Amino acid sequence: MIRYILKRILMLIPVLFLVLFIVFTINYFSPGDPVSSIVGAEATMEQRARVRESLGLNDSFIVRFGRYVLNVATKLDLGTDYITKRPVRDEIFERLPTTLSLTFLAIALASVVGITLGIISARFQYSIFDYMSTLFSLIASSMPAFWIGLMLLMVFALKFRMLPSSGFNSPRHWILPVATIAFNVLAIVTRNTRSSMLEVIRQDYITTARAKGLGEVKVIAQHALKNALIPVFTVIGVQIGRTLGNAVVVETVFSIPGLGSLMVTAVKMSNFEVVQGCIIIIALSFCVINLIVDLLYAFLDPRIKGQYMKAGKRTIAKAAKSGGSANG
Amino acid sequence: MKLLEIRGLEIHYVTDDGIFKAVNGVDLVIEEGEAVGLVGETGAGKTTTALGILRLVPSPPGKIVGGEIFFAGENLLKKSMKAMRKIRGAEISMIFQDPMTALNPTIRVGEQIAEVIKQHMNCSKTEALSRAIDMLSTVGIQPERAMEYPHQFSGGMKQRVVIAIALACQPKLLIADEPTTALDVTIQAQVLDMIHDLQQKLHTSMLLITHDLGVVAETCDKVAIMYAGEIMEYGTLDQVYNDTKHPYTKGLFASIPSLDKKAGRLQPIQGMMPNPSDLPSGCVFHPRCPRASEICKVKAASMSEVSGGHFVRCILCENGDMEGK
Known part of the structure; x- marks a missing residue:
């Protein structure tokens, strides 16, 4: 198991390197010029050249990319914000908690409600409740987050003045942005739980459980749920990644000082190192979340756990063998 | 004493493509401590009957539309779901066909x-x-x-x-639904012996569902032959095996290879099982029956007792024409 985790963590390195390369290349060839944002439009050519030189922008692509990767790899240094002159790492870590709590609140809400709705829909297939929840998920998953956000703002913040429209200081501020993100995810989780549950309910071991005389609640909660949740967790994992990306939109709509709004401002100012840093952190979070989801499978499904264990044992056995022969 | 008595059980599957009549008026009695074999082809309605006893027919689309199931004197079809749950697993339990799933x-x-x-x-x-x-x-x-x-x-x-x-x-009643079909031939005998031994030891009644007449001969006291949702012949092993009456049962025995007789070819029953959504008129077996006459096409046969405890559903037996054949 530990070997498996280590292997997966090692695999993060090439993935992150590739992400770095792509983002860096796009930044390199994109038209904006950070120097104008730093010195202003009235600066002389001389001033511009001096700033350009001090930022190392005159070096070739290879040199700049190499320097950046080296800094990230050896010092975990994500570069410097051209405008505020502060380390990008500090700026990101100031804002990361906001984005993460927004994401996880929304995902938690969507998962709990979505799984519950999905189970009830599947158990009472073709009932009024099932039709209503299917219709609701269809509508909710068809609406883009920025539109839902704007609608919620109009209704609850502008019209009824029940909730604040911007900021992220108190639980009251959380409601609208969390609801905006949760809406989409909720729809997807509901639909997936329903279909997965319907498949599991038809399995023979559910008939076995019923033939034991177990009540319906026990059949669903103890026998069906554990098996049905495995594919649902995959979906939730993917949705967490999508939500981190969606944060850009939602944080802009609700003026939340998170990673997303940091990134949007940085893009506008051609503040390349900040953009790169944000994307790397989002990519890293995505990978880590996927790893956690994969490990969760092992706890839900002993067959998968067995596979991890076996794979580990096999490599250990192989290593022991080759080591032994080398000694002999 | 009768432990289980099924009277006129009818189970239909209602789908968009029509009504599939899986079980049509099954009568079956299992005495205490007795083992009864329920034999039939795939799709004859054996498993549906078994699930019907436990009221576990998947619904929708399955529905018990008629009949009565008496277990220890009480009608199971009239019981509440809560009362049924007390019976499932405790009084009546079931061994399923495929242990893999x-x-x-x-x-x-x-x-x-x-x-x-x-x-x-x-x-x-x-x-x-x-x-x-x-x-x-x-x-x-x-x-x-x-x-x-x-x-x-x-x-x-x-x-x-x-x-x-x-x-x-x-449990008082064990329903074993083709318990060895999914197993390796070498394991089949082991598992069957074990079921048989435990059934004897615990003095449990058993309904053994199979399509293997040999298995029934080894483990059961009585046998019921099922075809297209109806019981065709029912009696003790001796009655059904040695004094076979129904043309379908005869066809089944004729299609089994024998070790001591040298036979060139096996004799299969001609034709196919009818589609349960479109059962033939009259006797359900008449399109495949070598002894069918005009009356079989219009008149459904009822169960008649040819000798003590030996029941046959065939018009020939009703008329007594079977003798001398």
Whole structure:
């Protein structure tokens, strides 16, 4: 198991390197010029050249990319914000908690409600409740987050003045942005739980459980749920990644000082190192979340756990063998 | 004493493509301590009958539309779901066809057995688990394997676990639905012997569903031959095997290869099982029956008793024409 985790963590390195390369290349060839944002439009050519030189922008692509990767790899240094002159790492870590709590609140809400709705829909297939929840998920998953956000703002913040429209200081501020993100995810989780549950309910071991005389609640909660949740967790994992990306939109709509709004401002100012840093952190979070989801499978499904264990044992056995022969 | 008596049981599957009449007026009696074999081709309605007894026919689309099922004198079809749950697993339990899919892959084997004990025996979790482990050794599995998961067991071992679950609460009636079909031939005999021994030891009645007449001959006291949702012939082993009356049963025996007779070709029954959504008029077997006459196409046969306890559903027997053939 530990070997498996280590292997997966090692695999993060090439993935992150590739992400770095792509983002860096796009930044390199994109038209904006950070120097104008730093010195202003009235600066002389001389001033511009001096700033350009001090930022190392005159070096070739290879040199700049190499320097950046080296800094990230050896010092975990994500570069410097051209405008505020502060380390990008500090700026990101100031804002990361906001984005993460927004994401996880929304995902938690969507998962709990979505799984519950999905189970009830599947158990009472073709009932009024099932039709209503299917219709609701269809509508909710068809609406883009920025539109839902704007609608919620109009209704609850502008019209009824029940909730604040911007900021992220108190639980009251959380409601609208969390609801905006949760809406989409909720729809997807509901639909997936329903279909997965319907498949599991038809399995023979559910008939076995019923033939034991177990009540319906026990059949669903103890026998069906554990098996049905495995594919649902995959979906939730993917949705967490999508939500981190969606944060850009939602944080802009609700003026939340998170990673997303940091990134949007940085893009506008051609503040390349900040953009790169944000994307790397989002990519890293995505990978880590996927790893956690994969490990969760092992706890839900002993067959998968067995596979991890076996794979580990096999490599250990192989290593022991080759080591032994080398000694002999 | 009659433990189970089924009268005129009818189970239909209602789908968009039509009504599939899986079970059409089945009558069946199982005495206490007796083993009855229910034999028929695939799709004859054997499993549906069994699920009907436990009221576990998947609904929708399945529906019990008529008949009565008396178990220990009480009509199961009139019981509430709560009362049914007290019977399932405790009084009547079932061994399923495919052990590969009958066990929950995410729950430890011991817990799956303990669950049924805890449900019905009113005992603590630890006590249920220790009884489950006893049950495992009864079916020949080492106690330490109770903490393993189904995927760590072979097919034959899994079926032993299923048997352990079925017998854990010492039920009065055991329904074994083709318990050996999914198993290796070498394991089949082992598992059958075990079911037979345990059934004798616990004095449990058994309904053994199979399409293997040889298996029935080894383990059962009585046999019912089922075709297209109806019982065609019912009697003791001796009556059905040695004094075969119904043309369908005769066809079944003729299609079994014999070790002592030198036969060039097997004699299959001509034709196919009818589609349960479009059953033939009159006797359901008439399109395939070598002795069918005009009347068979219009008049459905009823059960007639040809000798003490030997029932046959054939017009020829009703008229007494069967003799001399």
